Amino acid sequence: MAMKLDEDEGITMSQPKMTDVAKLAGVSPTTVSRVINRRGYLSAKTINKVEAAMHQLNYRPNTVARQLQSQKTMTIGVLVPTVANPFFGELTFQLEHYLFNAGFKVLVGNAENDIGKERRYLQQLLARQVDGLVIATHNHQQQIPEYQNANLPIVSIDRYLRATIPNVSSDNYAGGRLATEELIRRGAVHIIHTDSVERFNKRDYLRQQAYQDVMREHGLTPVTYKIDFNSRPDRLQAFFNRIFDEHPEVDAFFTSNDMDAIQLLQVARQRGIAVPDQLQVIGYDGVPTTTQIVPELSTIVQPLDEMAKTAVDLLQREIRGDQVAGSHKLPVKLRVSGSLR
Amino acid sequence: MAMKLDEDEGITMSQPKMTDVAKLAGVSPTTVSRVINRRGYLSAKTINKVEAAMHQLNYRPNTVARQLQSQKTMTIGVLVPTVANPFFGELTFQLEHYLFNAGFKVLVGNAENDIGKERRYLQQLLARQVDGLVIATHNHQQQIPEYQNANLPIVSIDRYLRATIPNVSSDNYAGGRLATEELIRRGAVHIIHTDSVERFNKRDYLRQQAYQDVMREHGLTPVTYKIDFNSRPDRLQAFFNRIFDEHPEVDAFFTSNDMDAIQLLQVARQRGIAVPDQLQVIGYDGVPTTTQIVPELSTIVQPLDEMAKTAVDLLQREIRGDQVAGSHKLPVKLRVSGSLR
Structure with a gap:
């Protein structure tokens, strides 16, 4: 004994x-x-x-895994910058649709590009409230230590958090290539790319990288300007006016999101620049609401429905205890409309 | 003994x-x-x-009130038709902002104009999940018995549920008057009003009633057309095309929401009708995102920030056990832009 x-x-x-x-x-x-x-x-x-x-x-803690099992909240936390933005409104809607069908309720948090608010949310949620998280915020993950030691199923959307957290995105590199190649095919030479400053990590730079690769492959000079995501209209208008002043030769834009492209179309109209004859524009996102409001905008359409479905599937597998990780890229398509010649 | x-x-x-x-x-x-x-x-x-x-x-159940007190979830359920709509995206964002500051988490449900989904949500939430509810859905409350006997703090937005549930809205009657009077002041005579079919109860008809009152006060004939809220673009376009066919004399529209007004502007453009010279348009809502995308739209601006703040205040008072009821109307203002002469 x-x-x-x-x-x-x-x-x-x-x-x-x-x-x-x-x-x-x-x-x-x-x-x-x-x-x-x-x-x-x-x-x-x-x-x-x-x-x-x-x-x-x-x-x-294998023995307590069973305890956790028995005290499921059947609740998933979804963190976005703000549901007031059409992209994140649509994403939240689609996530809730699939999560509801899978039996989950959805706690929504608007991080409002505020690291403090995102951390307070995470601490609350990690402490006791949810079975898993979907993270689609833009704050810098290195300033948010909770992501590094979270002992909880997480899926991130369009953002890298750490190696063991699966990431769902549209195929940003393919989207950047598709947009730039299409503009060149339609005769544009002086193509400028605008992107968000908050895109910190390599995965998020893929649209920009694809743009630069395609430009160089065609012997053209890439020019990228950056501005804060979700900037107010007056800042965005000043931003595009500055680009037109500094690059009067510009004949096309590939913008990193549709809200920026829409402001650009307004600035072009104010300056008397004819779209698409003098200026061609391709945006990125293709959210149904935005397309309904500005049908003339050509854009790279992200498959938000499929992205939400994939994120919910991955999260359910994590909750069941499967090891899932890696980058899950979904195919994009080009929506051709009035802003292309 | x-x-x-x-x-x-x-x-x-x-x-x-x-x-x-x-x-x-x-x-x-x-x-x-x-x-x-x-x-x-x-x-x-x-x-x-x-x-x-x-x-x-x-x-x-006075004795159990204390039990309830001790098992607060610090969670509020918010039910909207869909957060993908800019109005409900902004409303949800503002509600979450004030609820977060008050220490609450927010469960969001998209009823998707589906009575069954709204009832399943309510049953879940009523059973055990939340300290209170904010209801901003459009489904017919008479088909949802849960609202009649819910023993839980509820605030409704822009919708009547029952006498004891406080209702927060913009001053719909004042908004309807303001829009109609402004169009008449700017020379319009054949003004058509479009409204949503789902607005079931008297409170929701106030925009239409104000329009009709003002028209009659000026000896003009009111004409109201109705269409489902959140209709797809092709249905909305067919709807406005039919109105132009049936009323070629129309020189102004007052629409019940901005998404409809935006589709109307597109139809007018397709038909070669010049805005504002031949046709003036005033919408309703004035959500920042929509105004950013379509700055030329004149509209009645609902104070969504104040409406959310008021709803959260009322809900907190209900949770503390205060009796609050009645209709809380917040003042609107007119945003004058390019769609007015």
């Missing part, structure tokens, strides 16, 4: 216990249990310490 | 107990408790029976 106990302790050495995590983190085992079970109010600092200790010891 | 018991029973006759409710409803006292405390899964039929019995006996 004593022999048996020693053997068990031998196993325990390689399979750390909750008390080992508690000791290393400098908290009580109850606190460790609360972190694992997302129970009660916990500070971000405590969650970080405990999750760092779990990580260091390679502690796997 | 027997005397004392009789006295207690005498009091019980006028102050009904949970067992009396259970007996009348034909369910167990535990079920009554679960209905009152919104615990566990309950069918709509059970909730209806128990709440009808509580109502009939005038049973007031």
Whole structure:
């Protein structure tokens, strides 16, 4: 019997216990249990310490996985910059549609490009509220440590958070190529690309990279301007007026989103520049509401319906305990309309 | 002692107990408790029976109010037709902004003009999930019995649910007057009003009623056409084409929302009708996103920010146990732009 106990302790050495995590983190085992079970109010600092200790010891709370299973909230948190933007309104609508059909309720948070608000949301949600998260915000993930140690199913949309979090996006590189090649095919030579400043990481630069690759392949000079996502109309108008002043030769634009393209069309009209004869424009997004309001805009259409469906499928697989990761790129298409010759 | 018991029973006759409710409803006292405390899964039929019995006996679950107090979810359900519509996207954004500041999370449901989906949402939410509801859907409340016996704080936006539920709206009558008077002042005579079919109750007809009153005050003939809210662009275009065919004399439109006004501007352009020289247009809503995309549209601006703030204030007062009811109308203003002479 004593022999048996020693053997068990031998196993325990390689399979750390909750008390080992508690000791290393400098908290009580109850606190460790609360972190694992997302129970009660916990500070971000405590969650970080405990999750760092779990990580260091390679502690796997298998026994509590079953507990988690039994206390599912059947709620998913969706974080976007703002549902007032047509793109994120449509994305949230589509996500809610598929999540509702899968039996989930949806907590929506507008991060409002405010890192503090995004972190407060994450801390709340991570602590006890949801079975999983869909993240479509624009804030810099390196300033949000919660993403690095979140012990929760997450899917990100159009954004890289960390290697183990699956990312769903439209095929941004293909979209950038499609737009630029189409403008060249239709006779444009001085094509300018506008993009958002907040796009921090390599994946998000793919539209720009594709634009630059295609321009260089055709012996043309790429010119990219950047502006904050969701800038107010007066700032956007000043931005495009500056580009026209600095590049009077411009004969086409590929903009990183449709809201920017729409402001550009207004500036062109104010300046008496005829679209499409003097200036051709291709945007990016192709949200139904925007297309309904500005049907003349040619654009790269993101398959938002399919992106939402894919994100919900991936999240459900994560919740079931499957390992899913990697980049899930969905095909885009070009919508040809009045802003192309 | 027997005397004392009789006295207690005498009091019980006028102050009904949970067992009396259970007996009348034909369910167990535990079920009554679960209905009152919104615990566990309950069918709509059970909730209806128990709440009808509580109502009939005038049973007031004072003792359980404290229990409810202690199990607050700090979550509010927001039901809209779809957040993909710019008006409801902006409303949801503003509601979430004020609710977040008040410490609440927001569950968003898109009813998608589907009575079944709205009822499934309500049953879930009423059963156990939220401290209160903000309802901004368009479905017919008489087909949704959950609103008649919901024992939960509710605020409705721009819609009448029942006498005890406070309603927040822009001043629809003043908005209708303002639009119609402005068109007449600017020389229009053949002014047509378009409205949504789904606006069922008197409060929602106020824009139309104001239009008709102003027209008659000026000796003009009111003409109102109706179409489903959130109709697809092709249906909206056919709708406006029919109006132009049937009323070639039309020189102005007052539309019940901006999305309709935007489709109207497109149809006018297709038909070669010059705006504002031949046709003046005033919409309704004035959401920032829409105004950014179509700055030439004149419109009645609803104070969505103030409406959301008011709704959140009222809801918090209801949650604290205050009696709040009635219609809370917020002032509108006219945005004058290119679609007016």
